[in-house]
Amino acid sequence: MSLHTKNLAELSDKLKNKNISSVELTQYFLDRIEKFDGDLNSFVTVAKDHALTQARKADEVIASGKAGPLTGIPIAQKDIFCTQGIKTSCGSKMLDNFISPYDATVVEKFNDAGAVMLGKLNMDEFAMGSSNETSFYGPVSNPWNTKCVPGGSSGGSAASVAARLTPASTGTDTGGSIRQPASLCGITGLKPTYGRVSRYGMIAFASSLDQAGPIAQTAQDAGLMLNAMAGFDPKDSTSVDKEVPDYTADLGENLKGLKIGLPKEYFGEGLDSVVGDIINSAVEQYKQLGAEVIDIELPNSxxxxxxxxxxxxxxxxxxxxxxxxxxxxxxxxxxxxxxxxxxxxxxxxxxxxxxxxxxxxxxxxxxxxxxxxxxxAQKVRHLISDDFKQAFKKVDVIMGPTSPNVAFNIGERSDDPIAMYLSDIYTIATNLAGLPGMSVPAGFANDMPVGLQIIGNYFAESRLLNVAHQYQLNTDWHKQMPENYR
Amino acid sequence: MSLDSDDVKKIANLARLQIDEADIPDYAKNLSNILDLVEQMDAADTDKVSPMAHPLDAVQRLRPDAVTEENQREHFQEHAPKVEDGLYLVPQVIE
Known part of the structure; x- marks a missing residue:
């Protein structure tokens, strides 16, 4: 049974209908990790016993008829989230021996939802990097071409989902660390509004920018994941006390009259022309779905x-x-x-x-x-945020490329910090403004995936997921899988 | 902004980081390049702009002054590099 080609929503149905048990499903993905991760290096820790124990518990819950959408579903956590009793390294030698005495809120929420944690995913050291090459545990390979980087800092999170070693994973995004690797690995990633997901137990890098979010195969799966992750947490003083909607409720809305803003600054110098063409064709597709395109400016970007x-x-x-x-x-x-x-x-x-x-x-x-x-810098941040405020008076979402290029070779930029930093030119502004953003697979340039970035207004995650889902109903870029992992 | 080896040593000391002598020229070069990038901000006129402290203009939330955490000293010290009698050990500070 090729369970790895199923998305999270499909697996959830299979569990609920008892076509398969959570123990079988968990073992299936543990076997895939064993078989494929030697090459990829996407996991720092595989938590086999822990996962199977959680899976057995999930099967009991399913048998009792009390299963939720994530009960028994295997996922993997970026190794930045503290997990009680299981090593949390943050990709650093500094924490190579660190066993957290408590769980991060995100981890606790997935436990409460009945999800099964397969293990902890490789990442740039302390989430500082755009290629996963700064990890103490060595670089992660891109499943589409193992000579290339998967992006970063959530490189293990993106590569493991792209190779279907886990149906979905978590990431964190300080300057693009969910969206850029999602783009480079051809999968779907969402950075929520600052404060939407608790940062408690998520090892801090830049506290005014850090935000956790899901990395998944589809927008619908990202919505299911965000349903579990989002919400107020008294343990995080910057978490926002605002009701959490069902992020899958609006997926089916049609896009007639949707106003898409295209910032001219995101299509200028530095953008690979093939990537630019792919983004333009994605925008064309949105026009066919009834959207209206408006040229906008983000002058301070x-x-x-x-x-x-x-x-x-x-x-x-x-x-x-x-x-x-x-x-x-x-x-x-x-x-x-x-x-x-x-x-x-x-x-x-x-x-x-x-x-x-x-x-x-x-x-x-x-x-x-x-x-x-x-x-x-804090003043400039205000200018950047005001640009977005002006833009969102005219449009519902903003679109552009997630990254100026496709995945580059391992080693190509590691000696030049500035070249590396410029991988994030299109993603950083949303973090500075605290806005939500997504990356959605939109095509291939030189056989490597290209991501379309969709930026929304504050707390417009439902809208973003709806916009992404409608595109995925009409395209199959998100279903493409790297050949060697089929 | 160009930093020399002495600047790097000074900053490394401020940040309590041991840097190998042989790596200092590399740090000086890379840190200078990063500061050059940063200084592109100077092109923006921000005289009338207020600094942005929080994306949603939120203010610090206060909680009631009540004990909510129990003492877990032993649990926390399980993974400390060196402890004795419930204390964290460091090299002698006072002669």
């Missing part, structure tokens, strides 16, 4: 990468100061005094990209530089 590389490093330098070799995580051998303990534990525990960002942040926040860097 060119400032988003510069502003981001102040805000994110500044917040990271503060957040990562907790890793000091004293209470948890890596400690250097034979420290000669306390300062040596701090410096060597951090120097040996963090990789070069993390160190670069901590240093940029420490510099930007140091005496005399605050106004020129952090304060300036």
């Amino acid at each position: 060119g400032l988003s990468v510069p502003a981001y590389y102040v805000v994110a490093p500044a917040e990271c330098s503060s957040n990562l100061s907790r890793f000091d070799g004293v209470r948890f995580g890596y400690r250097c051998e034979n420290p000669k005094d306390l300062e040596d303990l701090y410096k060597r534990s951090r120097g040996e525990g963090f990789g070069p990209e993390v160190k670069r960002r901590i240093m940029i942040g420490a510099y930007a926040l140091s005496a005399g530089y605050y106004d020129a860097y952090y304060l300036k």
